[in-house]
Amino acid sequence: MKRVSLKNISMRGKISIIVILLFLIITGVVAYFVTKCPIVFKEESVKVEINEDFDAVKNILEVKNGKIKDVKINTKDVNYNKLGKYTIVYTYDDKDYEVSVEVVDTKKPKFEIIDLDLDVGMKIDPKSMVKNIEDATKTTVKFKEDYQFDKEGEITVVVQVVDEAGNISEKKAKVKLVKDKTAPEINGISELTVAKGGKPDYNSGVSVTDNRDPNPKLDIDNSKVDINKLGTYKAIYIATDRSGNKTKKERVIKVVEKKDIGTSQQSNEKIVYLTFDDGPSANTQKILEILERYNAKATFFVTGTNQNYNYLIKEAHDKGHTIGLHTYCHDYKTVYSSVDAYFDDLTKVGNMVKDLIGYTPRYIRFPGGSSNTVSRKHTPGIMTTLSKEVINRGYQYYDWNGDSTDASGNNVPVNKLIANATSSKSNNINILFHDTSAKSTTVQALPAIIENYLARGYRFEAINDSSFAPHQGINN
Incomplete structure (x- = not known):
């Protein structure tokens, strides 16, 4: 192949080459200035710390032969709250220009x-x-x-x-x-009585403690309990701590005949049921002496809050008065925090009374009565459930259809207590009193109240299985 030398090219050819080269150079220069972005950016590749804002407008230094306000900015695809690479699109004079944005995290936790x-x-x-x-x-x-x-x-x-x-x-x-070698302890394993066909709460009153494990596990085997058949059964309780140490205990479950306690219908007889809540107290002995003076029987719905006087519960029982269950702690927030919490408390006061009189009473009075509304702020709807469930479990609850109003304060005037307590004209009257050390005027008013009803032909009885059981309207 022959080499071509510029010496062998004619003048016309040389001119043609020069023209072509000039054309290419001019075209390239024009193309560069035509396609060059007119927007001058501060940064064309941006790193932004996560959760921090980036001002896309301030990233424009100037617009050649134009104004920054004429630039449209699209950041909708950028998520400053998530790591990743994104693109901001700047539009000017109907052309798009891109700036890359990387959302980063440079801070240690x-x-x-x-x-x-x-x-x-x-x-x-x-x-x-x-x-x-x-x-x-x-x-x-x-x-x-x-x-x-x-x-x-x-x-x-x-x-x-x-x-x-x-x-x-x-x-x-x-x-x-x-190295933990101590097994957990199971507490509150007392006899549980349930009505035939009912729904026993096997956890009621039971707790597990451990020397090291704050949450030991409790397994209950009730497979040998036939809730639909009368009899005495045993449920097995096994507590296990986090180290695998175990404790095993048996609980006696008595399935008894479900029977109706009390009646919603008043009899034709004139009967007054004097009922005292919140005891025993320093006044219990005085109340018992007054009742004995008039040969009147009463009912005491007791608590576990003043156990120095618990011996008076047995004394009242031995004198023929009825012992009912009110509450153990008498703290509304605790008792009404849940259905389970209520029955845990009821079991505790029931066990306390059983240790004193030999059995667990089935007569109860709700703190505040079944119509109370204070329970709503702790557990909405709990009274609707409890009023049914206590009966399913073999209890009966007693509200009142007569009120001494001694709950309105301490040292309520005696005359006012007498007037309020004797205002009822029903055949069967269940009157609410309170037995606490602060209710001295209740003790003072009691003889006149008893005498008033005796003069009107009433007799005084303690609550029994056939007594009138007043139920108020449920408000929660």
Whole structure:
């Protein structure tokens, strides 16, 4: 092949070449200036810290031969709250120009560390050793190394918190390991009586405690209890702590005939049921002496709040008065916090009374009566449930259709108490009184109240299975 030398090209050819080269150069220069972005950006590739804002307008330094306000900016596809790469589109003179945005996380997580006191052999979740984690993204918690927790003693561990961006924070903590050989204790295993066909609460009154485990497990085997057949059965309770130590106890379950207690219909006889709530107290002895003077019987709905006077519960029972159950703690917030809480409390006061008189009474009075509304702020609808459930479990509840109004305050005037307590003209009258040390005027008014009704032909009885059981309207 022959080499072509410029010497062999004619003048016309040389001119043609020069013209072509000039055309290409001019075309390239024009194309550059035509396609060059007229928007001058501060940054064309931006990094933004997660959850922080980026001012896309301030990223424009100037617009050549134009104004910044004429630039339209589209950031709808950018999520500043999520790691990732995004694009901001700037539109000017019907042309789009892009700026890349990367949302990043450069900050390490913050957290607090917790030392642990655990049992040998327990599985330890590193999450249990941290609290109050602060980070812009999701985090994971892990041990820096594979630690073994199978020997007694104290070891130092390093806990790491890692966020989505890979930032790592770590802190040291101590884990104390103890060999636990003490089994948990099961408390409150007393005889449980349930009406045939009812729904017994096997957890009622039962609690489990342990020397080290704050939440020991309780398993109940009631497979041998036939709730539809009268008889005495045993349920097995097994408590297990986190180290595997176990305690086993049996609970006697008595299935009894479901019978109706009390009646909603008043009899034609004139009967007054004097009922005293909240005792026993320093006034109980005085009340008993007045009742004995008039040969009148009464009913005491007792609590567990003043047990120094519990001997008077037995004395009242021995004198032929009826003992009913009111509440153990008499704290509305506790008693009405749930259905289970109510029956736990009822079981406790029932067991207390059983230890005194030999059996658990089936007559009860709700704190505040069945019509109370204060329970609503603790558990809406609880009285609707309890009023039915207590009967399903073999109890009967007693409200009142006569009121001394001594609950309105301490030292209510005697004349007012007498007037209020004797105002009823019903055949069967269940009158509400309170037996506390502050109700001295109740004691003072009692003789006149008894004498008033005796003069009107009434007799005084203690509540029994056939007594009139007034029920008020349920308001919760």
